[in-house]
Amino acid sequence: MRIEVSVANPLQYETPALVVGCFEDEQDQLFLELDAALGGLLQRLAESREFSGKKGTSRLIHTLGKFPAERLLLVGLGKKKELGRERLRQAAGNAVQALRTARVASFGSALHRAGELPDGIEAVAVGMLLGSYSFDLYKTKEKEQRFSFDTATVLVASEAELDEQRQAAGRAEILCEAVALARDLVSHPGNVVTPVYLADTARELADRNGLECRIYEQDELEQMGMNALIGVGKGAAIAPRLIVLQYHGGKGRPTVLVGKGITFDSGGISIKPGAGMEAMKTDMAGSAAVLGTMEAAARLRLPVNLVGIIPTAENMPDGNAFKPGDVLTSLSGTTIEITNTDAEGRLILCDALHFAQQFKPAAMVDLATLTGACVVALGHEASGLMGNDQRLIDSLRRAGEESGERVWPLPLWEEYGEVMKSDIADLKNAGSRDGGSITAGWFLKQFVGETRWAHLDIAGTAWNDKPRPYAPKGATGVGVRLLIEFLQAR
Numbered sequence: 001m002r003i004e005v006s007v008a009n010p011l012q013y014e015t016p017a018l019v020v021g022c023f024e025d026e027q028d029q030l031f032l033e034l035d036a037a038l039g040g041l042l043q044r045l046a047e048s049r050e051f052s053g054k055k056g057t058s059r060l061i062h063t064l065g066k067f068p069a070e071r072l073l074l075v076g077l078g079k080k081k082e083l084g085r086e087r088l089r090q091a092a093g094n095a096v097q098a099l100r101t102a103r104v105a106s107f108g109s110a111l112h113r114a115g116e117l118p119d120g121i122e123a124v125a126v127g128m129l130l131g132s133y134s135f136d137l138y139k140t141k142e143k144e145q146r147f148s149f150d151t152a153t154v155l156v157a158s159e160a161e162l163d164e165q166r167q168a169a170g171r172a173e174i175l176c177e178a179v180a181l182a183r184d185l186v187s188h189p190g191n192v193v194t195p196v197y198l199a200d201t202a203r204e205l206a207d208r209n210g211l212e213c214r215i216y217e218q219d220e221l222e223q224m225g226m227n228a229l230i231g232v233g234k235g236a237a238i239a240p241r242l243i244v245l246q247y248h249g250g251k252g253r254p255t256v257l258v259g260k261g262i263t264f265d266s267g268g269i270s271i272k273p274g275a276g277m278e279a280m281k282t283d284m285a286g287s288a289a290v291l292g293t294m295e296a297a298a299r300l301r302l303p304v305n306l307v308g309i310i311p312t313a314e315n316m317p318d319g320n321a322f323k324p325g326d327v328l329t330s331l332s333g334t335t336i337e338i339t340n341t342d343a344e345g346r347l348i349l350c351d352a353l354h355f356a357q358q359f360k361p362a363a364m365v366d367l368a369t370l371t372g373a374c375v376v377a378l379g380h381e382a383s384g385l386m387g388n389d390q391r392l393i394d395s396l397r398r399a400g401e402e403s404g405e406r407v408w409p410l411p412l413w414e415e416y417g418e419v420m421k422s423d424i425a426d427l428k429n430a431g432s433r434d435g436g437s438i439t440a441g442w443f444l445k446q447f448v449g450e451t452r453w454a455h456l457d458i459a460g461t462a463w464n465d466k467p468r469p470y471a472p473k474g475a476t477g478v479g480v481r482l483l484i485e486f487l488q489a490r
Helices: 029-037 041-047 085-102 120-131 159-187 195-209 218-224 227-233 277-300 344-357 373-377 390-403 416-419 436-445 480-490
Strands: 001-007 018-022 058-062 071-076 106-107 151-156 212-216 241-248 253-260 261-265 305-315 325-330 336-337 363-368 382-385 407-411 453-457
Touching: 001 159, 018 029, 018 085, 018 382, 029 041, 029 390, 058 085, 071 085, 085 106, 085 120, 106 241, 106 363, 120 151, 120 159, 159 241, 159 277, 159 480, 195 212, 195 241, 195 277, 195 336, 195 390, 218 227, 218 241, 227 305, 227 325, 227 480, 241 277, 241 344, 253 277, 253 344, 261 277, 261 344, 277 305, 277 363, 277 480, 305 344, 344 363, 344 436, 373 382, 373 436, 382 390, 382 436, 390 453, 390 480, 416 436, 436 453
Parallel strands: 001 151, 018 071, 018 106, 106 151, 253 305, 253 363, 261 305, 363 453, 382 407
Antiparallel strands: 058 071, 212 241, 241 305, 325 336, 382 453
16 A cells, blocks of 8 residues: 545545544544534434444445545544544554455555644554565466555645655554564475574665675584574574674664564474474564564664574474473573473573674664463563563563563563573473563573573464454554664663
8 A cells, every 4th residue: 555645625635535533522623624514414423322432333335426535534533632643543544444444555644643642643654554464476276356455545635745645654664563573484484484584674774774784604604603593493494593783773782673473383202292383483573573673774764773583493302402401601701400391581682682782782673473371461462571670671561562562571570580490491381371471581580691681472463363443453564663663762
């Protein structure tokens, strides 16, 4: 879908459909003008409660030539005092879902005019673009019947705001293309997205955006002593990699982003149950978020320095695979007893986090589909957040609220580390089920040194089992908008 911005009066704009926002408790001037043009129809719908303006609702009406738009799509915004960027994003997503059902490919929108939020157009554009996303690459049947959007034209009131709003729409398009990149990577099957595929994607991303890219292969990882990363990948036919991307857009020390890149997780020798194992192609969602963020930051020309680090491997069982009871010596020199090969994400991350310290980061954030325990704790509404610096944690929380990719803090008290102590090594890689997301975060904390660090457990937010307003069923691309919001605030 393309987003265009045009100066036009909604009542005089010719389009297959016109999208407008409606409040539950108040009727704005545009609503009243549309109602008058339709002979009081909108008021009658409100009085009969056929359309009340509640959030999450919509109503498509044929105008029957009463004004140039062929259809009018009313989108509920809820109570006016509750309107914010996220409510607009959700309303825009609901709008494109309704228009998809009606197979309306091009439309005009005055949705941002409700409430007149300063950044309303960008929020609406994001909701529409992400809501129109689909992943159909591997579907070969009935291609000619598939529906796709063409153009959404946002209608602004005056030439004076045209350039500014076009820039806002342009920013939204860049951001959503980066989210789409992350969604695509997570959606591809594991026989396509391998450590080699992620490395090639990073090289292509670097080439088109002028980034530095370095891929560390198996022999280099061995020389460096990245034995935790190597250990996880030993059972796979494809060797692990370490991907490092650098974006130089500002001055000072960089922010380092680390993304877990397990392209398929069978559980290894501690193999997972067969039911649902196909979803383990998503265990590289952290790496997808880092790649998407690097792409967006470069294209938006954010005035920051960024380093993206992705340790990537497949966790597979064979005669060479690492085993429960093995002891691995990590890059930091810390020894780790393996008690569960399905707790592999923290192993590849611990080497990457120690490696990242050479960049002397101002802050470091890792993202990982790390634990099922986080899904038990927070469900699918928020990512788990842990860290060693309260200001960094607070900044990420604010970014989560602004972006709609919410996070929720969990404690990292030292007492949680008691279950991670080994009888024969410095640490073990898995403790008890109790507080599993926290003990995993505590494990990672041992490898960040004095660096300001935060950990995002996105196990519950990287994939939707049911559609949401602007995140269809499947990969969400979570992390990209959160991190860009966080970086912009910095």
